[in-house]
Amino acid sequence: xRKKNYPIEKDDIVICFSGDSGDGMQLTGTLFSxxxxxxxxxIITFPDYxxxxxxxxxxxxxxxxxxxxxxxxxxxxxxxYADIIVAMNPAALKVNTKLIKPDGIIxxxxxxxIEKNIKKAGYKKDIIxxxxxxxxxxxxxxxxxxxxxxxxxxxxxxxxxxxxxxxxALGMVCWLLNKSLDVSxxxxxxxxxxxPLIAKANKIVLKAGxxxxxxxxxVKPYHIKHAKLEKGTYRKIDGTxxxxxxxIAASEKSGRELFLGSYPITPATGILQELAKRxxxxxxxxxxxxxxxxxxxxxxxxxxxNLAVTSTSGPGLALKTEGTGLAVMAELPIVIINVQRGGxxxxxxxxxxxxxxxxxxxxxxxxxxLVVIAASTPSNCFNFAFEACKIALExxxxxxxxxxxxxxxxxxxxxxxxxxxxxxxxxxxxKQGTENYMPYKRDKKTLVRGWAIPGTKGLEHIIGGxxxxxxxxxxxxxxxxxKMCELRAEKVKRVENYIPELKIxxxxxxxxxxxxxxxxxxxxxxxxxxxxxxxxxxxxxxFNYINPLPKxxxxxxxxxxKIIVCELNLGQFVDYLKSKFPKFDYRQYNKIQGLxxxxxxxxxxxxxxxxx
Amino acid sequence: MLENKNELTPKDFKPKKEVKWxxxxxxxxxxxxxxxALAEIGYEHETSVCISGIGCSSRFPYYMNTYGFHTIHxxxxxxxxxxxxxxxxxxxxxxTGDGDALAIGGNHFIHEIRRNMDINIVLFNNQIYALxxxxxxxxxxxxxxxxxxxxxxxxxxxxIGGLVIGARGSFFARSIDNNIKLSTEVFKEAAExxxxxxxxxxxxxxxxxxGAYNDLIDKEHKADRQLILHDGEPMIYGKDNxxxxxxxxxxxxxxxxxxxxxxxxxxxxxNPNHGYAGLHLMLVNMGPPExxxxxxxxxNVKMDTYANDLEAQIKDVQSKSKIKxxxxxxxxxxxxxx
Numbered sequence: 001x002r003k004k005n006y007p008i009e010k011d012d013i014v015i016c017f018s019g020d021s022g023d024g025m026q027l028t029g030t031l032f033s034x035x036x037x038x039x040x041x042x043i044i045t046f047p048d049y050x051x052x053x054x055x056x057x058x059x060x061x062x063x064x065x066x067x068x069x070x071x072x073x074x075x076x077x078x079x080x081y082a083d084i085i086v087a088m089n090p091a092a093l094k095v096n097t098k099l100i101k102p103d104g105i106i107x108x109x110x111x112x113x114i115e116k117n118i119k120k121a122g123y124k125k126d127i128i129x130x131x132x133x134x135x136x137x138x139x140x141x142x143x144x145x146x147x148x149x150x151x152x153x154x155x156x157x158x159x160x161x162x163x164x165x166x167x168x169a170l171g172m173v174c175w176l177l178n179k180s181l182d183v184s185x186x187x188x189x190x191x192x193x194x195x196p197l198i199a200k201a202n203k204i205v206l207k208a209g210x211x212x213x214x215x216x217x218x219v220k221p222y223h224i225k226h227a228k229l230e231k232g233t234y235r236k237i238d239g240t241x242x243x244x245x246x247x248i249a250a251s252e253k254s255g256r257e258l259f260l261g262s263y264p265i266t267p268a269t270g271i272l273q274e275l276a277k278r279x280x281x282x283x284x285x286x287x288x289x290x291x292x293x294x295x296x297x298x299x300x301x302x303x304x305x306n307l308a309v310t311s312t313s314g315p316g317l318a319l320k321t322e323g324t325g326l327a328v329m330a331e332l333p334i335v336i337i338n339v340q341r342g343g344x345x346x347x348x349x350x351x352x353x354x355x356x357x358x359x360x361x362x363x364x365x366x367x368x369x370l371v372v373i374a375a376s377t378p379s380n381c382f383n384f385a386f387e388a389c390k391i392a393l394e395x396x397x398x399x400x401x402x403x404x405x406x407x408x409x410x411x412x413x414x415x416x417x418x419x420x421x422x423x424x425x426x427x428x429x430x431k432q433g434t435e436n437y438m439p440y441k442r443d444k445k446t447l448v449r450g451w452a453i454p455g456t457k458g459l460e461h462i463i464g465g466x467x468x469x470x471x472x473x474x475x476x477x478x479x480x481x482x483k484m485c486e487l488r489a490e491k492v493k494r495v496e497n498y499i500p501e502l503k504i505x506x507x508x509x510x511x512x513x514x515x516x517x518x519x520x521x522x523x524x525x526x527x528x529x530x531x532x533x534x535x536x537x538x539x540x541x542x543f544n545y546i547n548p549l550p551k552x553x554x555x556x557x558x559x560x561x562k563i564i565v566c567e568l569n570l571g572q573f574v575d576y577l578k579s580k581f582p583k584f585d586y587r588q589y590n591k592i593q594g595l596x597x598x599x600x601x602x603x604x605x606x607x608x609x610x611x612x
Numbered sequence: 613m614l615e616n617k618n619e620l621t622p623k624d625f626k627p628k629k630e631v632k633w634x635x636x637x638x639x640x641x642x643x644x645x646x647x648x649a650l651a652e653i654g655y656e657h658e659t660s661v662c663i664s665g666i667g668c669s670s671r672f673p674y675y676m677n678t679y680g681f682h683t684i685h686x687x688x689x690x691x692x693x694x695x696x697x698x699x700x701x702x703x704x705x706x707x708t709g710d711g712d713a714l715a716i717g718g719n720h721f722i723h724e725i726r727r728n729m730d731i732n733i734v735l736f737n738n739q740i741y742a743l744x745x746x747x748x749x750x751x752x753x754x755x756x757x758x759x760x761x762x763x764x765x766x767x768x769x770x771x772i773g774g775l776v777i778g779a780r781g782s783f784f785a786r787s788i789d790n791n792i793k794l795s796t797e798v799f800k801e802a803a804e805x806x807x808x809x810x811x812x813x814x815x816x817x818x819x820x821x822x823g824a825y826n827d828l829i830d831k832e833h834k835a836d837r838q839l840i841l842h843d844g845e846p847m848i849y850g851k852d853n854x855x856x857x858x859x860x861x862x863x864x865x866x867x868x869x870x871x872x873x874x875x876x877x878x879x880x881x882x883n884p885n886h887g888y889a890g891l892h893l894m895l896v897n898m899g900p901p902e903x904x905x906x907x908x909x910x911x912n913v914k915m916d917t918y919a920n921d922l923e924a925q926i927k928d929v930q931s932k933s934k935i936k937x938x939x940x941x942x943x944x945x946x947x948x949x950x
Contacts, residue, residue, distance in 0.1 A: 259694070323687065
């Protein structure tokens with residue numbers, strides 16, 4: 001079948017599936033991504049969907065997209081521009097007009113490009129001209145009609161038939177990328193196990209799309225070789241599952257039961273949903289009545305000896321402020337996962353941003369220092385969720401783990417870790433029989449207090465939000481308050497003795513140091529790599545540990561002539577760095593559009609500085 | 613029934629700390645009754661946990677020598693819920709007030725009751741904010757003059773029992789600070805009840821709301837104004853034990869035994885265990901001038917508790933799932949080798 005069409009070899013390809021939020025684009029993108037990873041490619045995915053469950057059909061606001069970048073090398077970003085766009089309706093085309101590469105291909109379902117939909121999308125008449133796509137290769141496919149035709153003998157109602165339309169697009173793209181349909185067929189069989197007719201319909205349409213693509217004269221299939229990844233067993237993982245599983249792994253390693261108290265909030269809800277499934281591993285999830293209850297239930301569970309975690313997003317973190325202060329004061333180990341979204345207020349709930357950093361660092365009453373760390377790729381959400389638990393449990397301190405919408409929704413292949421390779425976790429639990437237990441007596445080196453867990457005979461004590469002395473008694477003594485504030489701050493600072501040093505990627509010294517933190521790693525890394533390939537003197541210092549900062553930060557900064565701090569906000573990390581290391585001159589690149597960086601914009605900005 | 617295995621006395625639950633409530637505050641009597649109840653039941657110190665929020669009543673855990681946590685305003689119920697879910701073996705007590713539980717903590721309060729968390733909640737109702745020095749509370753009577761309502765409040769007060777029953781609560785009892793015997797009795801029943809047990813204790817704040825319950829406790833009228841309910845006994849009260857409650861045309865009615873042909877047999881028999889909440893709601897809402905105020909265990913119904921259901925669900929899922937450890941989870945679903 002493929003004989004006639006020798007595929008064109010490519011290193012990488014970016015595909016964007018786009019349609020109405022009811023068109024099944026997220027599923028289509030996911031199935032194509034699964035197909036690609038199982039075929040040996042590396043990938044990064046970028047789902048982008050509206051906050052309305054069903055925005056008015058056919059409008060620009062209701063467009064749901066799924067972008068995937070596949071390649072035969074280590075892929076770090078979902079790609080700035082797409083080689084192939086599938087647009088199921090005029091609104092989807094309009095939203096993605098700027099995304100297409102000059103030599104890219106746009107596939108449209110011409111049956112949905114009727115006058116009503118064209119107007120709804122905000123076009124006047126000639127969509128191609130009005131979009132400036134006169135020179136772009138556009139394949140007009142009668143996907144709706146062909147789907148109807150393929151299913152005419154099955155006796156299905158019109159709505160069910162139209163639900164299968166996304167499989168036509170998937171079939172076409174599978175042919176275009178020289179991929180087999182096995183993964184999709186397997187999925188359909190399992191999903192519709194009890195509805196064999198629906199399964200049959202989806203498979204018919206999938207194959208119809210595949211076969212139809214082969215007949216299009218204007219296109220040839222592409223082929224992307226296996227990516228050269230490290231040996232091991234792999235699975236595809238997104239940031240949500242990675243973070244959730246990192247918590248369970250920490251629970252297993254520490255021997256503490258995992259308790260998640262959480263309130264649903266986009267884009268953090270996935271963590272609550274994922275952990276709710278894990279009763280088989282003894283995970284207790286508590287869907288609280290609000291964000292405040294979520295963090296306070298976690299404080300109670302921590303007091304009672306659990307590994308206690310809450311997950312939220314910016315507005316929820318704001319509501320947890322007071323409770324978090326209590327955990328700081330009581331010196332209980334809790335982990336707060338903050339999945340950042342566009343703010344302030346309700347903001348852009350489904351879009352990504354990095355604007356909660358100051359809130360995480362300082363957003364509490366009084367002197368309330370805690371540990372702040374950030375994951376930087378979808379899969380390393382596992383490692384940093386584990387790390388957050390380890391630091392919290394061993395240091396008896398609240399830890400905020402910063403993720404973002406881009407990280408939790410993004411997915412990539414992941415080499416499954418060996419549980420024995422993960423570090424052990426040793427919480428400072430006070431043993432029964434310990435004499436003269438004092439709740440706030442500290443380890444001399446780490447300043448960590450002992451954790452006496454209710455149920456342990458002889459260690460009965462009371463803690464609380466009031467200032468106390470070493471014995472745990474309430475104290476309003478002025479000197480004691482100063483001492484305790486300083487001790488709590490110093491305890492957090494001493495975590496710097498545990499965390500790894502800051503790594504420089506690329507040139508170890510030179511003209512320009514690019515600085516970033518959290519979810520922007522892939523884009524920053526790719527930009528720096530590409531500029532180095534062009535012979536530029538440039539390095540990347542990407543932060544996962546924010547409070548405390550790695551001990552060698554100042555040393556790293558002093559090795560470069562210029563420093564640029566890149567963030568998806570108006571400059572929060574740079575202000576923090578200025579307060580810690582005021583002697584350096586910091587440039588900034590800030591973007592706050594609810595979108596990740598593009599490699600192109602970063603490279604342009606770095607080039608400008610390098611050319612000064 | 614739990615038995616007093618260890619022959620404890622109230623002193624066993626008394627720490628060596630100075631109690632810092634005002635002299636003459638009703639809290640002292642409630643503290644004693646709780647210590648007495650715990651001793652009589654025979655609780656272990658190490659498995660009892662006292663959680664409180666903010667307010668005068670919330671200083672309570674400092675005066676117990678169990679595990680304790682003095683948390684933040686309004687949130688004691690959720691901290692207590694976290695403790696109970698994390699370790700269902702613990703006996704969890706929550707000490708709270710009308711401001712703490714019903715104003716700032718109102719949302720948590722109804723959900724804690726709705727979930728039937730197995731927590732013994734002692735709610736000190738003094739109808740005032742005392743720790744912040746005398747502002748009106750959600751239970752202050754309409755017209756109450758306070759520092760934040762110098763011309764009288766225009767708000768209607770909550771009736772706590774009504775809230776509990778509205779939130780589908782399984783246990784509600786009422787006592788009054790100066791009746792240590794009754795308080796001890798209802799605390800013991802609350803402790804033995806599986807689920808959220810709410811005990812409202814009418815408490816006199818000697819400094820900011822002195823005499824709020826004088827009408828109920830003054831020696832001359834006390835017997836005519838308090839109806840102490842006991843399981844299986846007729847609802848009879850009064851100085852001469854001749855007043856009773858009957859149900860007439862769907863409403864409660866106060867009657868006098870011996871008048872209009874009413875005999876003792878006509879009087880309602882109290883059944884706190886009945887699942888139907890209608891009569892319980894009428895009883896908790898009774899009050900002057902028409903009715904006496906009801907005391908004792910008014911509602912005590914068996915219902916599933918959150919922590920028990922959670923444990924059962926975990927066991928059930930574990931028995932069916934192939935995933936037994938993190939390794940199994942990591943290797944579940946689609947994986948491939950390179």
